[in-house]
Amino acid sequence: MSKTDFTRRGVLKTGAVAGGAMALPTIFTSKARAFTNEPTGANVTFGFNVPQSGPYAEEGADQLKAYQLAVEHLNGTGADNGMLDTFSSKALTGQGVLGKKVEYVSGDTQTKSDAARASARSMIEKDGAVMVTGGSSSGVAVAVQALCQEAGVIFMSGLTHANDTTGKDKRANGFRHFFNSYMSGAALAPVLAKAYGTDRNAYYLTADYNWGYTTEQAVREATEAAGWNTVATVLTPLGAGDFSSYITPVLGSGADVLVLVHYGGDMVNSLTNAVQFGLRNAQANGRNFEIVVPLFSELMAQGAGENIKGIIGSQNWDWKLENQIGAKYVGTNAFVQSFGNKYGTPPSQSAQTGYVQALLYADAVERAGSFNPCAVVEALKDFDFDGLGNGPTTYRGADHQCFKDVVVVRGKENPDDEFDLVEIVELTPVEQVTYAPDHPQFAGGNLGTCNPGV
């Protein structure tokens, strides 16, 4: 007679012990890792954290397309090599990064700091992302940058323009390719003074969050230095919808210039309202009334339609740079061809900054010979490069901010086609927009030291 000793409890106990024993080696190996999410297999995972819903979803969608293109180029699986051919550093070969095939996970920031942090945390803890990149809001960038610093991964920010990202909220593990509020102010002030005179009276409508504050301050200080007077600064709630009640007091205020420190849908709405209320055709103080939008984007120009015509603003990059300004901005055409052939539209500046950040990270890893965040930080520090569409550029070690020329643009009066919405007015040379790391607009922050995690 045979008797089996199997009981339900017995099986469960044995299973638990066996499971624990099998998990043991990974627990030990994870302890043995030198830094957070050290890639051990044949692949390495990048985390693309972009707004896929919310007011900046369109910028996020374009950015994600660019990241996917970057992954193809890094792995050598694309139809061409994009900017790899024009990039001054030749460390990347299209064979992956350090011989590992690049994979990616994407998350939705929803343009909300808490959602963006949750999505970045999930990419780091669950998906094993070795770096996080992307975003289209400074509030989100600052929040995710702080998280990446704590977690011990590199954060290559996306579209973030507030001074704070590389100012009072800078972190050693965070890097910004996009330009900032100070640079917009410094680039715009001379152009505005030349176009509209040095004795203008400006009225500011400012988005009520960190980007709005620093951009208003930067443009105000730069234009006041050029002789302008500030009549009033009014904070407007994010997503106000109809701005008419903020626009109507402008004409009677003694101002002859309206500066709209708004971005995305808010900018489209406030500009549309301003044009509807006749500000574009109005006269004030005996002169034509003018409107200025410090931070432009092609996607916003599409939303604003013909209201954008003749309005001056600044951009980080424009897809027409190489054709219209010259070979100094090499890389632009390679990227536009690559992106245009794959997706059928020219890339936005949001796409370009994302693509470039992905390449810069991969290149730094390749040059450092390691995915260790501290090695990457060393490789990016004071790194001079060219051929990525913005002309000669430096990643300054003191604050991890890129320094390059700034594009001043104007809404085009007679567009050739649906993509030809802005014309390039001037390229402000990098020297004119460079500032000391301890400039008052950037004061109060501490870069700290790199954190490899674990």
Next chain:
Amino acid sequence: MDAIFLQILNGLDKGSAYALIALGLTLIFGTLGVVNFAHGALFMLGAFCAVTLNRILTISSTSIDPTRTDFLGNPMQVQTPYVEKWFGTEFGASLIEWSVPLAILFSIPIMAFVGLAMERGLIKHFYKRPHADQILVTFGLAIVIQEIVKYFYGANPIPTPAPDVFKGSFDFGVLIGYEANTILYPYWRLIYFSFAAAVICAVFAFLQFTTFGMVVRAGMADRETVGLLGIDIDRRFTIMFAIAAVVAGLAGVMYTPILSPNYHMGMDFLVLSFVVVVVGGMGSLPGAVAAGFLLGILESFASKAEVIAILPGINQVIIYVIAIFILLMRPRGLMGRKGVMET
């Protein structure tokens, strides 16, 4: 003085949008007893009816223009709308230009259908459930509708301008003895206000002077008795839901030249419209309209730089402060009736 006049105009204009949405909300609440959080989505769908008609009218045939190149250096593809081919360039172009006013006709059957489908397909199953359930399901529905619209139209605002004749501004200053160019108000906003007034009057007239309206009002007052008289009140209430959807849709269509429509524009209006309904008094149609205009005007004044200088941030909270104040003074709202939402 001129600034005050402008802010009153602004308030009337904003108030008309609030009033139209709140009117629809109150109609639905008063008849079916449902708190419809998807009402903002109906406003947004109306706006997208205008966008859709514009897209339909601009469906184009493609030809190649070898003399021009696109951004990739390939020969440029030129789009010619079929309406311009069929009806001549001039008439075709003016059809496209007038797409927003034309969308009024286009949107009525669509919104009525959406309203019927929403009521029969989903909301009727929640009549006997608590208000909290109704709020959850309609809020969820609003999110679903938003995401569907985003999938097809993207997240960016889509410019949908008014016909050229209505561009520019009316000079009120000259009319009341001020200098020229001191009190300008855009033509289209004046049209919006007049349109809203006409729609509101039409709804009231319909309820007041037609037999159908009389039955509906009787049903709102005492549903059970009307039902016992052998009248199919549910069918009439379903039609009222469709009418409320059409009112919200029309408000959205006409709003497109003021704000380029995007998929979440409904949510921006919804919360404020609910405050309007509560301040006006749950279930009171005149209350909703009056509160819409009142809050619109107060919000306009609170946005003046001088007011913000004295009370920073007041522009963002004024509506809620007034709501608290009115509810403390008159707990049923301005014109609320006894017994509504009370047990």
